[in-house]
Amino acid sequence: MSSAGAALDPAPRDAADPLAAYRDRFVGAETPLVYFDGNSLGRPLKVTGPRIAEFVEREWGGRLIRGWDERWFDLPRTLGDRLGEVCLGAAPGQVAIGDSTTVLLYKLMRAAVEAQEQAGAGRTEIVLDRDQFPTDRYVAGGVARETGLTLRWIEVDTSAGVTAEQLAEVVGPQTALVVLNHVAYRSAWLADVPALTRIVHDAGALVLWDLCHSAAVVPVELDAWEVDLAVGCTYKYLNGGPGSPAFLYVAERLQTGLTQPIQGWMGADDPFLMGPSYIPATGIRRFLSGTPSIVGMLALEDMVDLVAEAGLDAVRRKSVALTEHAVEVSGELLAPLGVVLASPLDPERRGGHVTLNHPLMREATAALWERDVIPDYRDPHGLRIGLSPLSTSYAEVTAGLESVREVLAELAS
Numbered sequence: 001m002s003s004a005g006a007a008l009d010p011a012p013r014d015a016a017d018p019l020a021a022y023r024d025r026f027v028g029a030e031t032p033l034v035y036f037d038g039n040s041l042g043r044p045l046k047v048t049g050p051r052i053a054e055f056v057e058r059e060w061g062g063r064l065i066r067g068w069d070e071r072w073f074d075l076p077r078t079l080g081d082r083l084g085e086v087c088l089g090a091a092p093g094q095v096a097i098g099d100s101t102t103v104l105l106y107k108l109m110r111a112a113v114e115a116q117e118q119a120g121a122g123r124t125e126i127v128l129d130r131d132q133f134p135t136d137r138y139v140a141g142g143v144a145r146e147t148g149l150t151l152r153w154i155e156v157d158t159s160a161g162v163t164a165e166q167l168a169e170v171v172g173p174q175t176a177l178v179v180l181n182h183v184a185y186r187s188a189w190l191a192d193v194p195a196l197t198r199i200v201h202d203a204g205a206l207v208l209w210d211l212c213h214s215a216a217v218v219p220v221e222l223d224a225w226e227v228d229l230a231v232g233c234t235y236k237y238l239n240g241g242p243g244s245p246a247f248l249y250v251a252e253r254l255q256t257g258l259t260q261p262i263q264g265w266m267g268a269d270d271p272f273l274m275g276p277s278y279i280p281a282t283g284i285r286r287f288l289s290g291t292p293s294i295v296g297m298l299a300l301e302d303m304v305d306l307v308a309e310a311g312l313d314a315v316r317r318k319s320v321a322l323t324e325h326a327v328e329v330s331g332e333l334l335a336p337l338g339v340v341l342a343s344p345l346d347p348e349r350r351g352g353h354v355t356l357n358h359p360l361m362r363e364a365t366a367a368l369w370e371r372d373v374i375p376d377y378r379d380p381h382g383l384r385i386g387l388s389p390l391s392t393s394y395a396e397v398t399a400g401l402e403s404v405r406e407v408l409a410e411l412a413s
Protein backbone atom coordinates (compact mmCIF):
# COMPACT_ATOMS: atom_id res chain seq x y z
CA MET A 1 0.00 0.00 0.00
CA SER A 2 1.27 3.51 -0.80
CA SER A 3 1.76 5.93 2.07
CA ALA A 4 -1.21 7.94 0.75
CA GLY A 5 -3.40 4.82 0.77
CA ALA A 6 -2.45 4.17 4.39
CA ALA A 7 -4.67 7.09 5.45
CA LEU A 8 -7.69 4.99 4.54
CA ASP A 9 -6.98 2.56 7.34
CA PRO A 10 -7.81 4.42 10.53
CA ALA A 11 -7.13 1.47 12.86
CA PRO A 12 -3.45 2.24 13.60
CA ARG A 13 -4.36 5.84 14.35
CA ASP A 14 -7.10 4.86 16.79
CA ALA A 15 -4.78 2.29 18.39
CA ALA A 16 -2.09 4.94 18.93
CA ASP A 17 -4.51 7.63 20.19
CA PRO A 18 -3.80 8.40 23.86
CA LEU A 19 -7.29 9.92 24.22
CA ALA A 20 -9.19 7.07 22.52
CA ALA A 21 -10.80 5.82 25.74
CA TYR A 22 -12.58 9.14 26.33
CA ARG A 23 -14.99 8.35 23.51
CA ASP A 24 -16.78 5.83 25.75
CA ARG A 25 -17.70 8.61 28.17
CA PHE A 26 -20.20 10.06 25.67
CA VAL A 27 -23.79 8.99 25.04
CA GLY A 28 -24.22 7.22 21.71
CA ALA A 29 -20.53 6.67 20.96
CA GLU A 30 -21.09 2.91 20.73
CA THR A 31 -23.53 3.24 17.80
CA PRO A 32 -22.42 3.34 14.14
CA LEU A 33 -23.80 6.89 13.75
CA VAL A 34 -21.14 9.29 12.47
CA TYR A 35 -21.25 12.64 14.24
CA PHE A 36 -19.53 15.51 12.44
CA ASP A 37 -21.33 18.27 14.32
CA GLY A 38 -19.66 18.40 17.73
CA ASN A 39 -18.72 21.96 16.74
CA SER A 40 -22.43 22.88 16.68
CA LEU A 41 -23.85 20.76 19.49
CA GLY A 42 -21.53 18.45 21.42
CA ARG A 43 -22.74 14.99 22.44
CA PRO A 44 -23.88 14.58 26.06
CA LEU A 45 -21.59 12.92 28.58
CA LYS A 46 -22.87 9.71 30.14
CA VAL A 47 -22.42 11.16 33.65
CA THR A 48 -24.70 14.09 32.86
CA GLY A 49 -28.06 12.25 32.86
CA PRO A 50 -27.68 10.76 36.36
CA ARG A 51 -26.16 14.00 37.57
CA ILE A 52 -29.13 16.08 36.44
CA ALA A 53 -31.49 13.54 38.05
CA GLU A 54 -29.53 13.80 41.28
CA PHE A 55 -29.63 17.59 41.10
CA VAL A 56 -33.42 17.50 40.81
CA GLU A 57 -33.75 15.04 43.67
CA ARG A 58 -31.20 16.43 46.15
CA GLU A 59 -30.20 19.98 45.34
CA TRP A 60 -33.37 21.43 43.87
CA GLY A 61 -35.82 19.06 45.56
CA GLY A 62 -33.99 18.84 48.88
CA ARG A 63 -32.39 22.20 49.39
CA LEU A 64 -35.10 24.23 47.63
CA ILE A 65 -34.52 27.98 47.84
CA ARG A 66 -31.59 27.46 50.22
CA GLY A 67 -29.70 26.26 47.11
CA TRP A 68 -29.22 29.89 46.05
CA ASP A 69 -27.24 30.76 49.17
CA GLU A 70 -25.42 27.45 49.28
CA ARG A 71 -24.14 27.25 45.72
CA TRP A 72 -26.24 28.60 42.87
CA PHE A 73 -25.82 32.33 43.40
CA ASP A 74 -22.04 32.04 43.02
CA LEU A 75 -22.06 29.41 40.28
CA PRO A 76 -21.80 31.88 37.36
CA ARG A 77 -18.50 33.04 38.88
CA THR A 78 -17.13 29.82 40.40
CA LEU A 79 -17.76 27.87 37.21
CA GLY A 80 -16.49 30.86 35.22
CA ASP A 81 -13.23 30.75 37.18
CA ARG A 82 -12.90 27.02 36.54
CA LEU A 83 -13.59 27.45 32.82
CA GLY A 84 -11.09 30.32 32.79
CA GLU A 85 -8.43 28.14 34.37
CA VAL A 86 -8.99 24.99 32.29
CA CYS A 87 -9.76 26.46 28.87
CA LEU A 88 -9.20 30.21 28.64
CA GLY A 89 -5.92 31.13 30.33
CA ALA A 90 -7.80 33.54 32.59
CA ALA A 91 -6.98 34.21 36.24
CA PRO A 92 -9.96 34.16 38.67
CA GLY A 93 -12.49 36.99 38.77
CA GLN A 94 -12.64 37.66 35.03
CA VAL A 95 -15.02 35.02 33.62
CA ALA A 96 -18.74 34.60 34.29
CA ILE A 97 -21.41 32.31 32.85
CA GLY A 98 -24.84 33.56 31.79
CA ASP A 99 -27.21 34.65 29.02
CA SER A 100 -26.53 33.65 25.41
CA THR A 101 -23.50 34.60 23.34
CA THR A 102 -25.70 37.00 21.38
CA VAL A 103 -26.83 38.85 24.51
CA LEU A 104 -23.28 38.94 25.91
CA LEU A 105 -21.98 40.32 22.60
CA TYR A 106 -24.53 43.12 22.93
CA LYS A 107 -23.67 43.86 26.54
CA LEU A 108 -19.90 43.98 25.95
CA MET A 109 -20.01 45.85 22.63
CA ARG A 110 -22.30 48.46 24.16
CA ALA A 111 -20.13 48.77 27.28
CA ALA A 112 -16.94 49.12 25.21
CA VAL A 113 -18.42 51.74 22.90
CA GLU A 114 -19.75 53.76 25.81
CA ALA A 115 -16.36 53.68 27.56
CA GLN A 116 -14.73 54.96 24.37
CA GLU A 117 -17.33 57.74 24.10
CA GLN A 118 -16.60 58.78 27.66
CA ALA A 119 -12.86 58.83 26.94
CA GLY A 120 -13.74 61.60 24.47
CA ALA A 121 -11.28 60.82 21.68
CA GLY A 122 -13.99 60.95 19.02
CA ARG A 123 -13.67 57.31 17.97
CA THR A 124 -16.50 56.55 15.56
CA GLU A 125 -16.00 53.07 14.09
CA ILE A 126 -16.58 49.43 14.99
CA VAL A 127 -14.38 47.16 12.85
CA LEU A 128 -15.39 43.61 11.94
CA ASP A 129 -15.03 41.20 9.05
CA ARG A 130 -17.68 40.25 6.50
CA ASP A 131 -17.51 36.53 7.16
CA GLN A 132 -17.86 36.41 10.90
CA PHE A 133 -20.79 34.63 12.48
CA PRO A 134 -24.08 36.38 11.59
CA THR A 135 -25.12 37.15 15.16
CA ASP A 136 -21.88 39.11 15.73
CA ARG A 137 -22.50 41.18 12.59
CA TYR A 138 -26.17 41.76 13.38
CA VAL A 139 -25.55 42.78 17.00
CA ALA A 140 -22.79 45.17 15.88
CA GLY A 141 -25.27 46.69 13.43
CA GLY A 142 -27.76 47.27 16.24
CA VAL A 143 -25.13 48.78 18.52
CA ALA A 144 -23.96 51.07 15.71
CA ARG A 145 -27.54 52.22 15.13
CA GLU A 146 -28.08 52.94 18.83
CA THR A 147 -24.82 54.78 19.32
CA GLY A 148 -24.40 56.56 15.99
CA LEU A 149 -21.18 54.70 15.18
CA THR A 150 -20.22 53.32 11.76
CA LEU A 151 -19.35 49.73 10.90
CA ARG A 152 -16.07 49.30 9.05
CA TRP A 153 -15.82 45.97 7.22
CA ILE A 154 -12.78 43.84 6.41
CA GLU A 155 -13.38 41.74 3.27
CA VAL A 156 -12.06 38.21 3.72
CA ASP A 157 -11.49 35.07 1.71
CA THR A 158 -14.26 32.67 2.88
CA SER A 159 -11.76 29.76 2.79
CA ALA A 160 -9.45 31.67 5.15
CA GLY A 161 -9.88 34.64 7.53
CA VAL A 162 -8.58 37.95 8.85
CA THR A 163 -4.82 38.54 8.67
CA ALA A 164 -2.66 41.03 10.58
CA GLU A 165 -2.03 43.00 7.37
CA GLN A 166 -5.77 43.34 6.66
CA LEU A 167 -6.50 44.50 10.19
CA ALA A 168 -3.61 46.97 10.29
CA GLU A 169 -4.98 48.64 7.14
CA VAL A 170 -8.36 49.53 8.65
CA VAL A 171 -7.71 50.43 12.29
CA GLY A 172 -6.64 53.88 13.42
CA PRO A 173 -7.52 56.85 15.65
CA GLN A 174 -11.16 56.50 14.47
CA THR A 175 -11.51 52.93 15.78
CA ALA A 176 -13.51 52.41 18.98
CA LEU A 177 -13.86 48.62 18.98
CA VAL A 178 -12.76 45.63 16.91
CA VAL A 179 -14.88 42.45 16.99
CA LEU A 180 -13.30 39.23 15.71
CA ASN A 181 -13.93 35.47 15.78
CA HIS A 182 -11.04 33.30 17.03
CA VAL A 183 -11.96 30.39 14.74
CA ALA A 184 -14.01 31.24 11.64
CA TYR A 185 -17.26 29.24 11.71
CA ARG A 186 -17.13 28.58 7.98
CA SER A 187 -13.47 27.93 7.11
CA ALA A 188 -12.03 27.10 10.57
CA TRP A 189 -9.38 29.83 10.04
CA LEU A 190 -7.55 30.26 13.34
CA ALA A 191 -6.84 33.93 13.91
CA ASP A 192 -3.54 35.00 15.46
CA VAL A 193 -5.08 36.50 18.61
CA PRO A 194 -1.94 37.99 20.22
CA ALA A 195 -0.77 39.63 16.96
CA LEU A 196 -4.21 41.02 16.07
CA THR A 197 -4.84 42.19 19.64
CA ARG A 198 -1.55 44.11 19.58
CA ILE A 199 -2.56 45.86 16.36
CA VAL A 200 -5.87 46.92 17.92
CA HIS A 201 -4.14 48.21 21.05
CA ASP A 202 -1.54 50.12 19.03
CA ALA A 203 -4.48 51.95 17.44
CA GLY A 204 -5.85 52.77 20.92
CA ALA A 205 -8.97 50.65 20.44
CA LEU A 206 -10.56 47.79 22.39
CA VAL A 207 -10.94 44.24 21.08
CA LEU A 208 -13.73 41.72 21.65
CA TRP A 209 -12.95 38.11 20.69
CA ASP A 210 -15.72 35.57 20.04
CA LEU A 211 -14.41 32.15 21.15
CA CYS A 212 -17.49 30.05 20.26
CA HIS A 213 -15.56 27.81 17.88
CA SER A 214 -12.33 27.63 19.88
CA ALA A 215 -13.29 27.20 23.54
CA ALA A 216 -12.22 23.74 24.77
CA VAL A 217 -10.63 22.70 21.47
CA VAL A 218 -7.92 25.32 20.86
CA PRO A 219 -5.81 26.53 23.82
CA VAL A 220 -6.59 30.15 24.62
CA GLU A 221 -4.44 32.47 26.78
CA LEU A 222 -6.61 35.51 27.35
CA ASP A 223 -4.47 37.04 30.10
CA ALA A 224 -1.12 36.42 28.39
CA TRP A 225 -2.47 37.70 25.07
CA GLU A 226 -3.73 40.86 26.82
CA VAL A 227 -7.22 40.44 25.41
CA ASP A 228 -9.75 43.04 26.58
CA LEU A 229 -13.08 41.27 26.17
CA ALA A 230 -14.25 37.83 25.06
CA VAL A 231 -17.42 35.77 24.81
CA GLY A 232 -18.22 32.22 23.78
CA CYS A 233 -20.88 29.56 23.92
CA THR A 234 -20.82 26.34 25.91
CA TYR A 235 -22.94 23.95 23.80
CA LYS A 236 -20.31 23.36 21.06
CA TYR A 237 -16.96 21.84 22.18
CA LEU A 238 -18.02 22.36 25.81
CA ASN A 239 -20.97 19.93 25.52
CA GLY A 240 -23.26 21.98 27.77
CA GLY A 241 -26.39 20.93 25.86
CA PRO A 242 -28.85 22.82 23.64
CA GLY A 243 -29.03 26.45 24.76
CA SER A 244 -26.63 26.11 27.70
CA PRO A 245 -25.56 29.57 28.93
CA ALA A 246 -22.60 31.42 27.40
CA PHE A 247 -19.48 32.86 29.04
CA LEU A 248 -17.89 36.27 29.06
CA TYR A 249 -14.41 37.50 29.94
CA VAL A 250 -13.58 41.05 30.94
CA ALA A 251 -9.94 41.77 31.77
CA GLU A 252 -9.69 42.88 35.38
CA ARG A 253 -8.00 46.18 34.44
CA LEU A 254 -11.12 47.22 32.48
CA GLN A 255 -13.91 46.07 34.79
CA THR A 256 -14.56 49.21 36.80
CA GLY A 257 -14.45 51.40 33.68
CA LEU A 258 -17.15 49.42 31.87
CA THR A 259 -20.90 49.56 32.50
CA GLN A 260 -23.16 47.19 30.63
CA PRO A 261 -26.62 48.22 29.46
CA ILE A 262 -28.85 45.42 30.85
CA GLN A 263 -28.87 46.71 34.42
CA GLY A 264 -30.49 43.82 36.25
CA TRP A 265 -30.57 43.02 39.93
CA MET A 266 -28.10 40.13 39.69
CA GLY A 267 -25.42 42.56 38.54
CA ALA A 268 -26.21 45.10 41.24
CA ASP A 269 -23.87 45.79 44.12
CA ASP A 270 -26.24 44.26 46.70
CA PRO A 271 -29.00 42.32 44.93
CA PHE A 272 -30.91 41.67 48.17
CA LEU A 273 -30.91 45.28 49.29
CA MET A 274 -33.57 45.78 46.57
CA GLY A 275 -32.63 49.46 46.59
CA PRO A 276 -34.22 52.35 44.67
CA SER A 277 -31.61 52.49 41.91
CA TYR A 278 -28.96 50.40 40.22
CA ILE A 279 -25.42 50.49 41.53
CA PRO A 280 -23.23 48.04 39.59
CA ALA A 281 -21.34 45.40 41.57
CA THR A 282 -17.59 45.65 41.67
CA GLY A 283 -15.86 42.89 39.74
CA ILE A 284 -17.12 40.53 37.07
CA ARG A 285 -20.62 40.21 38.62
CA ARG A 286 -21.54 43.65 37.22
CA PHE A 287 -21.76 42.03 33.79
CA LEU A 288 -24.56 39.68 34.91
CA SER A 289 -28.20 40.73 34.59
CA GLY A 290 -30.88 38.31 35.76
CA THR A 291 -31.28 34.96 37.52
CA PRO A 292 -28.73 32.51 36.10
CA SER A 293 -29.68 29.19 34.48
CA ILE A 294 -28.34 26.68 37.02
CA VAL A 295 -29.71 23.55 35.31
CA GLY A 296 -28.08 24.77 32.10
CA MET A 297 -24.64 24.77 33.76
CA LEU A 298 -24.62 21.19 35.02
CA ALA A 299 -23.54 19.45 31.82
CA LEU A 300 -20.97 22.18 31.23
CA GLU A 301 -19.47 21.53 34.67
CA ASP A 302 -19.02 17.86 33.75
CA MET A 303 -17.31 18.71 30.48
CA VAL A 304 -14.93 21.24 32.03
CA ASP A 305 -13.89 18.48 34.44
CA LEU A 306 -13.34 16.09 31.54
CA VAL A 307 -11.20 18.60 29.61
CA ALA A 308 -9.17 19.22 32.77
CA GLU A 309 -8.62 15.48 33.12
CA ALA A 310 -7.55 15.00 29.48
CA GLY A 311 -5.57 18.29 29.33
CA LEU A 312 -6.35 20.96 26.75
CA ASP A 313 -2.94 20.63 25.04
CA ALA A 314 -3.59 16.92 24.46
CA VAL A 315 -7.08 17.75 23.18
CA ARG A 316 -5.55 20.21 20.69
CA ARG A 317 -2.97 17.61 19.55
CA LYS A 318 -5.76 15.15 18.81
CA SER A 319 -7.83 17.88 17.14
CA VAL A 320 -4.95 18.68 14.77
CA ALA A 321 -4.40 14.97 14.07
CA LEU A 322 -8.12 14.44 13.37
CA THR A 323 -8.37 17.37 10.96
CA GLU A 324 -5.14 16.23 9.26
CA HIS A 325 -6.68 12.78 8.91
CA ALA A 326 -9.87 14.27 7.43
CA VAL A 327 -7.82 16.34 4.96
CA GLU A 328 -5.81 13.28 3.89
CA VAL A 329 -8.80 10.97 3.54
CA SER A 330 -10.87 13.53 1.67
CA GLY A 331 -7.89 14.23 -0.59
CA GLU A 332 -7.90 10.59 -1.51
CA LEU A 333 -11.60 9.76 -1.62
CA LEU A 334 -13.26 13.02 -2.53
CA ALA A 335 -10.78 15.13 -4.52
CA PRO A 336 -11.28 12.85 -7.58
CA LEU A 337 -14.99 13.80 -7.45
CA GLY A 338 -14.16 17.51 -7.53
CA VAL A 339 -14.33 18.22 -3.79
CA VAL A 340 -12.02 21.03 -2.66
CA LEU A 341 -10.75 21.92 0.81
CA ALA A 342 -12.20 25.27 1.93
CA SER A 343 -10.17 25.40 5.16
CA PRO A 344 -6.52 26.33 5.77
CA LEU A 345 -4.11 23.55 4.76
CA ASP A 346 -1.70 24.59 7.52
CA PRO A 347 -2.89 22.98 10.78
CA GLU A 348 -1.37 25.88 12.73
CA ARG A 349 -3.94 28.15 11.11
CA ARG A 350 -6.87 25.74 11.42
CA GLY A 351 -9.34 25.18 14.27
CA GLY A 352 -11.27 22.00 15.04
CA HIS A 353 -13.27 21.53 11.85
CA VAL A 354 -12.71 21.14 8.12
CA THR A 355 -14.94 22.46 5.34
CA LEU A 356 -15.18 20.66 2.01
CA ASN A 357 -16.74 22.38 -1.00
CA HIS A 358 -18.61 20.80 -3.91
CA PRO A 359 -21.62 22.14 -5.86
CA LEU A 360 -23.78 19.22 -4.64
CA MET A 361 -23.02 19.51 -0.92
CA ARG A 362 -26.44 20.87 0.03
CA GLU A 363 -28.16 17.80 -1.45
CA ALA A 364 -25.41 15.54 -0.12
CA THR A 365 -25.98 16.78 3.45
CA ALA A 366 -29.68 15.85 3.34
CA ALA A 367 -28.84 12.37 2.00
CA LEU A 368 -26.11 11.89 4.64
CA TRP A 369 -28.46 12.76 7.52
CA GLU A 370 -30.80 10.01 6.34
CA ARG A 371 -27.92 7.55 6.61
CA ASP A 372 -27.01 8.65 10.15
CA VAL A 373 -23.95 10.58 8.99
CA ILE A 374 -24.37 14.07 10.48
CA PRO A 375 -22.21 16.91 9.13
CA ASP A 376 -23.72 20.31 8.46
CA TYR A 377 -23.96 22.54 5.44
CA ARG A 378 -22.81 26.11 5.03
CA ASP A 379 -23.07 28.24 1.90
CA PRO A 380 -21.49 28.35 -0.58
CA HIS A 381 -21.39 24.58 -1.21
CA GLY A 382 -19.62 23.76 2.06
CA LEU A 383 -19.87 20.51 3.99
CA ARG A 384 -18.61 21.17 7.53
CA ILE A 385 -16.87 18.25 9.23
CA GLY A 386 -16.71 19.16 12.94
CA LEU A 387 -14.42 16.87 14.90
CA SER A 388 -14.87 17.05 18.64
CA PRO A 389 -11.63 15.44 19.82
CA LEU A 390 -12.77 13.57 22.94
CA SER A 391 -15.82 11.98 21.28
CA THR A 392 -14.58 11.32 17.73
CA SER A 393 -12.50 8.39 16.46
CA TYR A 394 -10.40 8.17 13.31
CA ALA A 395 -12.58 5.24 12.16
CA GLU A 396 -15.64 7.47 12.47
CA VAL A 397 -14.00 10.10 10.25
CA THR A 398 -13.06 7.56 7.59
CA ALA A 399 -16.52 5.93 7.64
CA GLY A 400 -18.22 9.31 7.35
CA LEU A 401 -16.05 10.45 4.43
CA GLU A 402 -16.67 7.13 2.66
CA SER A 403 -20.40 7.88 2.94
CA VAL A 404 -19.80 11.35 1.51
CA ARG A 405 -18.11 9.73 -1.48
CA GLU A 406 -20.99 7.29 -2.02
CA VAL A 407 -23.63 9.99 -1.75
CA LEU A 408 -21.81 12.37 -4.10
CA ALA A 409 -21.27 9.59 -6.63
CA GLU A 410 -24.99 8.76 -6.52
CA LEU A 411 -26.04 12.39 -6.85
CA ALA A 412 -23.67 12.96 -9.77
CA SER A 413 -24.84 9.89 -11.70
Ligand SMILES: *Cc1c(COP(=O)(O)O)cnc(C)c1O
Residues within 6 Å of the ligand: 100, 101, 102, 103, 133, 135, 136, 181, 185, 210, 211, 212, 213, 233, 246
Ligand atom coordinates in the same frame (compact mmCIF):
# COMPACT_ATOMS: atom_id res chain seq x y z
C1 LIG B 1 -22.34 29.42 17.55
C2 LIG B 1 -21.88 30.84 17.51
C3 LIG B 1 -22.65 31.86 18.11
C4 LIG B 1 -23.97 31.53 18.71
O1 LIG B 1 -24.58 32.55 19.42
P1 LIG B 1 -25.87 32.19 20.31
O2 LIG B 1 -26.26 33.43 20.97
O3 LIG B 1 -25.49 31.08 21.22
O4 LIG B 1 -26.94 31.69 19.37
C5 LIG B 1 -22.12 33.14 18.12
N1 LIG B 1 -20.91 33.41 17.55
C6 LIG B 1 -20.18 32.43 16.95
C7 LIG B 1 -18.84 32.77 16.37
C8 LIG B 1 -20.64 31.13 16.90
O5 LIG B 1 -19.91 30.18 16.31
